Amino acid sequence: MKRLLRTMVMGSLILSLLLVGCDSGGNSTNGSNGAANTPQVKPTELIISAAASLKSSMGEVQTLYEGKNTQVKLIINYGSSGTLQQQIEQGAPADLFISAGKSQVDALLEKNLMVKESVVNLLGNELVLVVGADNTEVKSIQDLSKDGVVKIGIGTPESVPAGKYAKEAFTSIKLWDSLQPKFVMAKDVTQVLNYVETGNVEAGVVYKSDAQGSTKARVVESFPADSHKPIIYPAGIVSATTHKAEAEAFLTYLQSSEAQDIFTKYGFKIAGK
Structure with a gap:
């Protein structure tokens, strides 16, 4: 019995020493490698x-x-x-x-x-009229007056600069009043372009930069530069x-x-x- 107890104690002692050694070795490694303890600087x-x-x-x-x-x-x-x-x-x-x-x-x-x-x-930037890629009815800004054009997307003039420019442009070319019942107001030009791409409107007024990146819409015509304030x-x-x-x-x-x-x-x- 004494021999068994002694063997158990010695085993526990050896295990403890091994664990302490491992912990000490781990700390030593971290101490010698400053990068391991250096906190990452958050951008x-x-x-x-x-x-x-x-x-x-x-x-x-x-x-x-x-x-x-x-x-x-x-x-x-x-x-x-x-x-x-x-x-x-x-x-x-x-x-x-x-x-x-x-x-x-x-x-x-x-x-x-x-x-x-x-x-x-x-x-x-430049203000342009866009239609769906397959739309052949609208070939100019003036074509927006056709009966076949029911909805025209523009940004809300009070909060969307592109919408404000669109209002200035349509007013300048004497189309604002007659087209007003057709306008579908959007929260931004991205939404206007989306309306055109998905066919929810027949045409829309966006920036040239928006139209350039689309494969589902095409530019019909640019608005005259003097029809609105510089963008x-x-x-x-x-x-x-x-x-x-x-x-x-x-x-x-x-x-x-x-x-x-x-x-x-x-x-x-x-x-x-």
Whole structure:
């Protein structure tokens, strides 16, 4: 019995020593390799409020920028410029705002909600009429007056810059009043394009950059440049940002030739050109 007890005690002691040794060895390994104990630095999350029409191009910009700046993660919130403006006014987090219209940025500047000296005219665009890829009835803007055209998609003029430009253009060419019963209002240009692509409307008014990326819709005609105010995409830093340096760096990148080349590939114009 004594021999059995001694064997059991010795076995327990040996096991304990082995466990302590393993733990000590693990600590020693971590101590000699500082990288194992170094906490991962979490990237700075930069929130960008961007007009819905920028979605495709900004996706490519985001990939390139994050690849070169691993310390920054871009969180992009897309929507109609009017909705994004309201979100910023109501205190929603945002570091940078890229609008499809000047009035939204001007409204935020009046309330000191954007850094005035940071605001730049980033991009330009073109207003076009689109129809479904198989639509052969509508061959011009004037054809919208035909009885066969029942629904025309446009952005809500009060909140969607593309809708505001559309109203200006139709008013200029004397079609606004007669076509008004046909208009189907949308929350943004992406929705207008979707209405056209799915056949829910016979035609729609969008930006050239939106139409360029579609395989289910085609451009019928561009609206005369002098029929509406110049289409400008201003961008600037939101006053409430807690990452001003990172926001400034990204805004600078958006104006670089690399980023501008991406935007022009998607149908945008370089502002001022």
